[in-house]
Amino acid sequence: MSDPMISLDGVTKRFASGSNAVEDLSLDVPKGETVVLVGPSGCGKTTTMKLINRLVEPTTGTITVNGVDILRQDPVELRRSIGYVIQSIGLMPHRTVEQNIGMVPRLMGWPGSKIADRVRELSEMFELDATLLKRYPSELSGGQRQRVGVARALAADPPVMLMDEPFGAVDPIVRERLQDQFLALKAELAKTIVFVTHDIDEAIKMADRIAILNTGARVEQYAPPLEILRDPANDFVRDFVGAERGLKRLALSIVGDIDVEKGPVVSRTASVAEAEAEMDRSGFDWVSVVTDGELAGWVDRDALKGVSTVGDAKARPFSAYVTAEDSLRQALDSIVTSRTNVAVVVSEGQRYRGILTLEGLSKGLSS
């Protein structure tokens, strides 16, 4: 991490109440990455986030954003350069959606036409209908409000975003949609994001890097999601990540990440004897049939009775395929639900790539 966007160095913050404290925290957030702070409630993750835009001032320690010590910066200027989204969103009830989104640009003195263009751009990006722009926040649904909140934080195109449980106030289905939408946007926007959640699944999904925090914002592990799932640093992390660690890893990896087996496969011009030899070689009692690389289906020994070439037998279609972009979790689902206990891997439509078995999957994960 040669060039961190945000750097906390020996930061301590104590409150009179004693909870939500941060004790001697050092953490670097690399430029352009999404770092998720996750931990039990009261662990100080929100405090840590608020230290970055000076909503909370550190007792001791140094925080730099883009190389500049934030305590030497005007807090108002600093905050305008950092997008901020909180769980309850905090939209201005007395301002329309349009005015809410344009709030920071207006503070920064953008000309009206530029603000209007930006609001239009963001409302398209977040699929907010033009008729919504003139409404007040009280007239929106929860999901719409959440999107307005994120759009508002992005309005002045800040290089850094702080997001405190930004999708926390909506139901699970809407949340998942918002997460997917944000992940897609994030890839285009190249922002440095600090994201706070108590939900490890959300952390795994959104993060480039996860910081698992214990009481006092003590960093138990700071690593990419896969590494945390594969090698939890200690019992705290293991407990926090939870029982389905393996499944969560499967959700994060894609088929393209691991090697596929060749599987039993013959061309439709092959003879029955060649097909039977292929079954014997591979240890399956069926074989995939391909025509010029395209998967036609599969045949078993019964189907080959009384025909001379494989092409004469009636090939049955596979019930499901996976592609290189599918997650290993989908591949696993395909394996356990298929009659043949394998997942057939195809690419570019129907081009045969090979098969995945349970053994192949677990071998791929452990490598």
Add this chain to the structure above:
Amino acid sequence: MNDLFRWDYVFDHLDEIQASTLEHLKLTLLAVGVGLLISFPLALLAHRVRWTYGPITWVTGVMFTIPSLALFAFLVPFTGLTVLTAEIGLVSYTLLILIRNIVSALDAVPADVRESAVGMGLSPGQVMWRVQVPLALPVILGGVRIATVTTIGLVTVTAVIGQGGVGTYILSGLRSLVPTFTILGAALAIILAVTMDRLLVLVEKLVTPWARSRSARTA
């Protein structure tokens, strides 16, 4: 002069009645206006520096309890039979109502709205004038309404120190025992109070369109 209410008197003196009603209104608006100018900074102080709220409401509360007639009697030796004397009394009665309303209105602004405003980079002044005050406005205007209606009633008393207003008729009625005067004065005060009350409700709706849309939604 045995009739309870003589309309011919009213029709013969329309100009005079109009003049005293306007005078009444002027005294009222001046009192509420000055009251707001004094209350607002005090309410801000009480909102920001919490411990000052007790002393501020204690002092204005004591002022509120002084009988108006006694206050005028006390002030006349110093300030004479002047508008100043009338307004000192009238203004001091608006303070408690206005300060309490403004403070509770500012307190009622949702914490998350304030936090997101600060977090987005509004300066303390912008948070106050662009967020807190606009959101507090419905409640503040409610306080202004109460203060206005209360003051309209109190202005009838300032006739005692010769400052005009519709109280003059009530005073005449008291001296001459002609009921027309008393009824006219009381009726004018009531009409004025009800009109101002309705007018301020209208203003409140006009300046807070977002609150209207919310109630329309929940209705």
